[in-house]
Amino acid sequence: MRRWGEHPSPTGQEALVSPIDRSRSAVTPTTVKAPTAAPKNSLVGGVVDAIKGGIADVPRFIEMGKDVFQAAHVNELKRIFGGDAKPDRMNDGKFVGAKGQTFPPGTPLKEIPGVTPLDNPNPSKTILYVNGIMTPTSGQLSEMQAIAETADAKVVGIHNATQGLVADLAQCVADKLDKGHNPAVDALADTLYSELKAGREVHLMGYSQGGLITARALDDVAKRLRIEDGMSQAQVEKTLGKLSVETFGAASTRYVDGPKYVHYVNNADPVPTLTGLGGSVDPTAFLKDAGKGAVVHRFTDGNANPISNHMLDTLYMKHRVDFDQARAGRF
Structure with missing residues (x-):
């Protein structure tokens, strides 16, 4: 037994215990990574960075609010200003077929596998469809399926790409003034001209801005028939008579004479009532000119939400009837 004050033997058991190095920290150091800055290659990214920077030193609960803002609103800002629109622009004016496949302008319609009804893979009719604003290719594909089910037809799309709300609205203004280049207008006009020159009939639908694109393309075809083919006005109208045209909530106020038209206008929808053919009281x-012999079907449906009152698949398709039935005024 060791007495108080005696030093332990260096060869004893206690010698196996290493002395503590008090120059070392008792806490294992960790590497702290600097926060990754948000991408600054877009307007939206710059706006978000500015917001983050401005509230970096505020209390913790506001710091948490910053993250909530970013998660909830960045996607909406991108939709408005077109921050993520580049992939969709690549499909502007292209044909859209089954499973979202895209085909370049000029592809013969018969070579494009269209969207068909779920219970009828081989319908006898084909419809060419142009979508409205703020609709990516996937959204148009869903609308094409709704049309296929309602009309019992094969549906081929011509894509009107979205570049964000601001750019889409600016393009609508240009379309109304017949100014500027719109790939969807060119693709539709070229397709209709080729089909008419081949003596084939075409059934087409245009929704929202797609109706405006349809009106502009039809006007281009009429001019081309007069200038390039030397047709008289009567001959142009007779040739355009091979076209069956349906519009839904369209933003156009004028349509050329010749095609057989049916226009659907919801009185509760501000798009056609304010920018198109107008409501029941206008x-x-x-x-305004709906086209010679056109049938304009006005109805009132919806609620206080103007967006839902403008929807193609959930509202307008409920009121659509067979084209010949509509032309006879039986709704």
Whole structure:
């Protein structure tokens, strides 16, 4: 037994215990990574960075609010300003077929596998469809399926690409003024001209801006028939008579004479009532032209939400009837 004050033997058991090095920290150091800055290659990224920087030193609960803002609103900002629109622009003016496949303009319609009804893979009719604003290719594909089920037809799309709300609305203004280049207008006009020159009939649908694109393309075809083919106005109208045209909530106020038209207008939808053919009560009706012999079916459906009142698949398709039935006024 060791007495108080005696030093332990260096060869004893206690010698196996290493002395503590008090120059070392008792806590294992960790590497702290600097936060990764948000991408700054877009307007939206710059806006978000500015917001983050401005609240970096505020209390913790506001710091948490910053993250909530980013998660909830960045996607909406991108949709408005077109921050992530590049992939969709690549399909502008292209044909859209089954499973979202895209085909370049000029592809013969018969070579494009269209969207078909789920219970009828071989329908006898084909419809060419142009979508409205703020609709990516996947959204158009869903609308094409709704049309296929309602009309019992094969549906081939011509894609009107979205570049964000601001750019899409600006393009609508240009379409109304017949100014600027719109790939969807060119693709539709070229397709219709080729089909008509081959003596084939075409059934087409245009929704929202797609109706405006349809009107502009039809006007281009009529001009081409007069200028390139030397047709008279009567001959142009007779040739365009091979076209069956349906519009839904369209933003156009004028359509060329010749095609057989059916226009659907929801009185609760601000798009056609304010920018298109107008509702049931329209003091500016004398300024508008639905096309010679057109049938305009006006109805009232919806609620206080103007967006839902404008939807193609969930609202307008409920009111659509067979084309010949509609032309006879039986809704």
